[in-house]
Every structure is written in structure tokens, then in C-alpha cells.
Amino acid sequence: FxxxxxxxxxxxxxxxxxxxxxxxxxxxxxxxxxxxxxxxxxxxxxxxxxxxxxxxxxxxxxxxxxxxxxxxxxxxxxxxxxxxxxxxxSRTVLAEKILEKIHNDGHLFGVRSELFSSLQKGRTLVEFSSPNIAKKFHAGHLRSTIIGNFIANLKEAVGNDVIRMNYLGDWGMQFGLLGVGFQRFGSLEKLKVNPLQHLFDVYVWVNKEAESNECIWLAAREFFRQLEQGEAQALSLWQHFREISVEEYQRVYKRLGVHFDEYSGESFHQSQAQGVLQQLQQRGLMKTTEKGTGVVDLSSAKNMSFYSTVMRSDGTSLYITRDIAAAIARKEKYAFDEMIYVTDKSQEGHFQQLFGILLAMGHEWTQSCRHVPFGLVQGMKTRQGEVVFLEDVLDEARTRMLRNMKESRTTKELEDPEDTAEKVGISALIVQDFKGPLVSDYKFNWDKVLQAQGDTGVFLQYTHARLCSLMRMHGGDAEAAFDPSLLQELGSIAMLKHLLRYDEVLHRSLQDLQPKHLVNFLMTLCHLIATAHRTLPVKGSPAAQARARLQLFRGACTVLANGMRILGITPVEMM
Ligand code: ARG
Missing domain, CATH: 3.30.1360.70 (Arginyl tRNA synthetase N-terminal domain)
Known part of the structure; x- marks a missing residue:
């Protein structure tokens, strides 16, 4: 306006x-x-x-x-x-218009701003999380999960049609090893009880065994060959591994509030990858080396120069070959306008090669593909030691948060303290991760992450809960008329001016896909709210003033909750 x-x-x-x-x-x-x-x-x-x-x-x-x-x-x-x-x-118009707009637009406040009217809206495919079956779900996968979710939320908020895709590492020689390991060491019973743990144990065991036992390698190669040929028995075991893993992932993603529209994976594209190799050959893009491996040599290309191996000497495909096939298949299936990949920065080179090859093959739409790289997290440990599963991190966050809440004087009687601890713990993880530039590495420290003071997710949740409590206490409905000319103090104006920037901040995040702008905005908002709690009391103020202030707090609460949801945080109403 x-x-x-x-x-x-x-x-x-x-x-x-x-x-x-x-x-x-x-x-x-x-x-x-x-x-x-x-x-x-x-x-x-x-x-x-x-x-x-x-x-x-x-x-x-x-x-x-x-x-x-x-x-x-x-x-x-x-x-x-x-x-x-x-x-x-005009100060009165400022208060009146902003609060009216927040009230009318609700969760659409800010995302319907004129800033976004020129934005091209279309279909965005975001590929994120993408763990490898039977391997560790490490801190990097957690980062990919929450960052990808944030990007998907943001794109969706401003009106894009978003496809959330998980691209599982579900193919390759490791499944030969896993198959053999399971045949020798696995148990269907254990697989039922704790599938991810059991598959991981088997995988660790078989790798160790293979170090000293040549036979394991031979058997693994044979098992994988059977998989590639589509032999029923091997395939059905692999399928079983995949299915129970996905079920487990889904259960844990749910705790994080994350969902996927498709669980695709490398396995989907292994046969298409052969087609890709043929095309590369026909277009003269692939050369065969003396050793028989297939390479794409674009080392003298103008903008991007690299040398990329796309075929093993036995004719089978590689990670990158499957990625080429996957990208083409996705474009055909979803006709996306843009595609975003979220992985750690060690894969930057991989994505440069991927985009380079796709372009060389004539896929102009590759121009609208983007890789969002992020840095390493060091020292993320749980009581069990190094992080192996996502669930361990979530459990640890919940347990620690619950303990902190019990020790805190301000904690309320809660219906379901575990659930609150879980939500608050997760928001702490997310905020810690989103504070800086995504490409930066950072050191993980539970105490720092879960602090109630300072710019943490706990502080965001606490501020939100406090606003909710204020509203519960003083009732007053959202429709109540109020006099905007009563919101003239420095504290009110500061808060209103800050709310005015919400759309700009989203706009900036949309450009560089970095969540830090939004995190910083919400932190400042919370600090302004904390000051306002002291300087602009509702309780004990004359009725008209109390009403106006309550509306100001209500507006701030709506924007805070909206912003938190885009970050992937579920705001709690009591803590
Ligand atoms: N599964 C891979 C890993 O854990 C990440 C996949 C990234 N996506 C892709 N299209 N290559 O490192």
C-alpha cells in the first residue's frame, strides 16, 4: 500500500x-x-x-x-x-494500514506484496535431503533437509507450485555388498524391529569383512550384477530394503514437519542412464579412454571447463550419469520452470559438471537449474556418540530441551511437555543452522543451540508463546476496533516500521535462497517485542490504549508465526 x-x-x-x-x-x-x-x-x-x-x-x-x-x-x-x-x-496511517493488512491477509501477509507482482511464478522442483540407504544420515543430510524445506516453503508462500523431491541413494555397488551382507549376517526379525539400524549394522559388518575376504567382493559384484539384470530374488530383497527405509524416513521427517511429493532415487534412472550414454556418444560428446571408461571432455569449453567420467569400463553408469538421466526425466514428468538441488558444498563441482553436460546436450532449460551449497557442521554428537540417524538428533534435542524446560522457572504446566520440547528443540536446530551464510561451516554445540537467551530458536518460540499468553489473558477479539493514533510511542513505531520490511526480507531470501535474512528479521522482531512488553504494557493501561496495544502485539504475533512457518518451525502457543 x-x-x-x-x-x-x-x-x-x-x-x-x-x-x-x-x-x-x-x-x-x-x-x-x-x-x-x-x-x-x-x-x-x-x-x-x-x-x-x-x-x-x-x-x-x-x-x-x-x-x-x-x-x-x-x-x-x-x-x-x-x-x-x-x-x-503519517504515524496514524502507518499503524492503521499495517495492522489492518496483517489482520486481513493472515498468513498471506507480506507474500502478496506488490514486490512480488513482477515475480515469475511457476513450478519449482526442489530436491533435498536425499540420504543413502544403509549409510549414515549425517549432519549434512539434516542440513539439506531443513534448508530444502525452507526453500520449498518460501517458494510456495509466494505462490509457486512446488514439488518436493527426495532423491535416495538407492543404487550402486553398495547394494551388492548389502545384499551379500544380509544373506550372511542379516535377520528379517531385526530388520522388522529397527530397520535403519539393522541395515546400517549389516553394511558396516560387510564392509569390514570385505577388507580381508576377497570372496565377499566377488559375491557382492555378482549380487549387484543380478540387481542390474533385474533378477527377481535379488531385486525383491533390495526392494524390501528400500521400502522399509522409506517408511522409517517418512516417520522421522514427520517429526520435522517435512514431507515429500516423491521419493525418487538413483535406481529409477539406471536404465535411462544407458540411453544418456548413447546420446552422448552420438553427439560426439563422449570419448572412450584406453582403459575403456567413457569421459566427457569439456576442458576447452569456454565458460565451464571440466573433464568428467560418465561410464565405467564395464559399461555401467555412475552417479553423474544417473543424475543426467534423472534431470531429463524430471523435466519431462513435471515440466518445471526451475529446479533447485540442495547438497553440501563438496558437490559443487559435481553440479557444475552436471549442468555443463546437460547444456552441451542441448537442454537449454538447464539455465534454470540451481545448486544451493552449504557448509559442514562439525561436532554434532549425541550421547550415543557420532550421529548415525536423524532420529538420534531429534531425540537428543527433545531430551535436552525437556530438561532445560523443567529447570526453568518460567515453564508452564503443559499438556504434552514432550511434544513442546520436541518442537522447541527442532526450532533451535533450525535457527542455529540458518543464522549465517549457508556455505559457512560451523561448530555444533548443544548448549549454545538450546540457550533460552540470545538469538536462538528457543527465544523465538518463547516470544511467540508469550504473545499467545498475552492474547489468552486479555482476550479481545481480532475484529475489535482500535484507535491507531494511540500507537505513537517509539516502541510502537519501531515495531510497525520493522513489520513494514517483512516483504523486502522475503524478497531478498527469494533472490539468494539464504534463510539468514528472515532469521535476522525475526530475531529483531522478537527483541522489539521484548522491549515493548516492558514499555507498552497492556495490563493496567486505559482501556482504549490497552486495546490498541493488544492489536499491535497481535499483528506482531501473526508475522512472527508466519515467518517461523516459512523457516520450517511450528510455533508453540505455550511453553
Ligand atoms: N545421496 C547423495 C548424498 O548423500 C545426495 C544426492 C544429491 N542429489 C543429486 N541429484 N545428486 O551425498
């Missing part, structure tokens, strides 16, 4: 479309302590979009422009700043 208003003034004065100005207008962060302005437009942007003719006399041009922009009852003041034009919104 405010952006529109200012853009329309600019459009009238300069003759360009309103859209030209919408995304160049920035709401001013509260930390700047600038009370005289709410939005600013840089003079540079006017030069860039051709509103100003030359760079010489921008000062004169700016002053002349500001003369022509007439203040009204929405935009009260328009002034020239250093390289910017400042716009100040």
Missing part, C-alpha cells in the same frame, strides 16, 4: 510506470534510528532507470523532483537526503 502510493507519486512526476519504482523503494531498518523517514529511494536508481537524464546535476534534479512530489495524508513528508529521497508516512 505504501510502496504503491509512493510509486504512483513518482510515476506521475516522472512519467514511468509505477512498477519501475516499486522494487527500488526500501523500508528503513529500525536500527538506523531514523525517525524522519520510513522509505527511501536512491538517486542512483533514478539514474539507472532513466528517470534522470545525466549524472552531473543530480542534486538539482532531485530537488526539483521533490518539489513536484506532493505530500498527502499518507505520505506526510518528502525530503532530500544524502543520495536518497526520504518518505515519511
Amino acid at each position: 505504501f510502496r504503491r502510493n509512493i510509486a504512483s507519486k513518482l510515476s506521475n512526476a516522472l512519467g514511468q510506470s509505477e512498477e519501475t519504482f516499486i522494487s527500488s523503494l526500501f523500508a528503513i531498518p529500525v536500527s538506523k534510528k531514523q525517525q524522519s523517514s520510513d522509505f527511501r529511494l536512491s538517486v542512483n536508481s533514478l539514474l539507472q532507470n532513466g528517470s534522470f537524464s545525466s549524472a552531473d546535476d543530480t542534486q538539482t534534479q532531485t530537488e526539483a523532483l521533490v518539489q513536484r512530489l506532493k505530500p498527502d495524508n499518507v505520505v506526510e513528508e518528502i525530503s532530500v537526503g544524502c543520495g536518497v529521497i526520504n518518505f515519511k508516512i
